[in-house]
Amino acid sequence: MLGKPSLKHLIALSLMAILAACAKQPAEEAARSEVFDPYENANRGIHKFNLGVDRFLFRPASKGYVKIVPDPVVTSFNHFAENLTMPGQALDYLLQGNIKQSGNALLRFVINTTVGGVGLSDPADELNLPPVDTDFGETLHVWGFGEGAYVELPLYGPSTTRDAVGVVVNLFSNPINFTPVRPVDNIGVYAEVVRRMGDRGRFSDTVDSILYESADSYAQARLIYLQNRRFELARDDEDAYLDLYSDPYAETGTDPVRDPYLDPYEDPYAE
Numbered sequence: 001m002l003g004k005p006s007l008k009h010l011i012a013l014s015l016m017a018i019l020a021a022c023a024k025q026p027a028e029e030a031a032r033s034e035v036f037d038p039y040e041n042a043n044r045g046i047h048k049f050n051l052g053v054d055r056f057l058f059r060p061a062s063k064g065y066v067k068i069v070p071d072p073v074v075t076s077f078n079h080f081a082e083n084l085t086m087p088g089q090a091l092d093y094l095l096q097g098n099i100k101q102s103g104n105a106l107l108r109f110v111i112n113t114t115v116g117g118v119g120l121s122d123p124a125d126e127l128n129l130p131p132v133d134t135d136f137g138e139t140l141h142v143w144g145f146g147e148g149a150y151v152e153l154p155l156y157g158p159s160t161t162r163d164a165v166g167v168v169v170n171l172f173s174n175p176i177n178f179t180p181v182r183p184v185d186n187i188g189v190y191a192e193v194v195r196r197m198g199d200r201g202r203f204s205d206t207v208d209s210i211l212y213e214s215a216d217s218y219a220q221a222r223l224i225y226l227q228n229r230r231f232e233l234a235r236d237d238e239d240a241y242l243d244l245y246s247d248p249y250a251e252t253g254t255d256p257v258r259d260p261y262l263d264p265y266e267d268p269y270a271e
Contacts, residue, residue: 035226037150046152047218051211053155058200059208065194066201074198076120081195083112083119084188088174092134096142105132133232136173137166141233150222158225 037043066074086109093102108124115123125131140162141147148161156167176188200207214220 035150035222036148037222039149039151043150043152043222044218046154047221049154050152050157051217054200054211058197059204062197062200063204064201065197066204074202077191078195078198079112079116079122080119081188081191083109083116083122084176084191085174086112086132087176088170089132089134091173092136092139092170093132095136095139096134101130101132101134104130108132135163135166136169137163138233140166147229150226152218152222158221160226160229163229 069077086105090102090105090109093099093105108129109119111124111127111129112119112122137160145162147163151159151161151164153159153164153167159167171189174188210220210224211217
């Protein structure tokens, strides 16, 4: 007789279903400027919830944090949180077939953990070691999975179905980050929250302008996230990278500067 499925099995099945949906998406879709948001109504509800959490909890806590804690200490905590992600990033680079960057991530972790006082400083950067910045969402991109639909995650913020899978996998793939058995040992999760508080407090004016001063904060946050994420993933793909800066008027041979009869407000990407 089969036993009840465990939480891990349910999570694995859910991730497989999401990845199957992402795999059906055309590979070139991530390079285009269009937005695929079939869950907009649900996303907007989550966005409203996230706004409430930010307005009444995270925003005031972040402002108080950067006001009370000296800036060098905030920077040190950020280094500490970043250093805890290095083993997970090394694994992701390995899965991407990038042995060199995987080694750089491990070397950074060793140097910053030992010489850098458990990661509170970044001597690896002073030694000019190449920077590392990846996640399992990028690993899925390298494997050919499409970005899928845009989603907004509770308490986390903007994402896509592919990157949402990456968030969950990275949570469990790094033993330093998360343990469901002993929540007190989830030092990686707590460090990431503190790091995000530092960033939220330091860039408060910019974040506030997006969330509380734009006509549609949901659409604005969605656009900024997708543009930045696609730019990040296109860095190592020369064709996709150049396509982000392609001339929309190249096919028609027109130029809005030289042709005064063109509508300067017309969307050149509209079909």
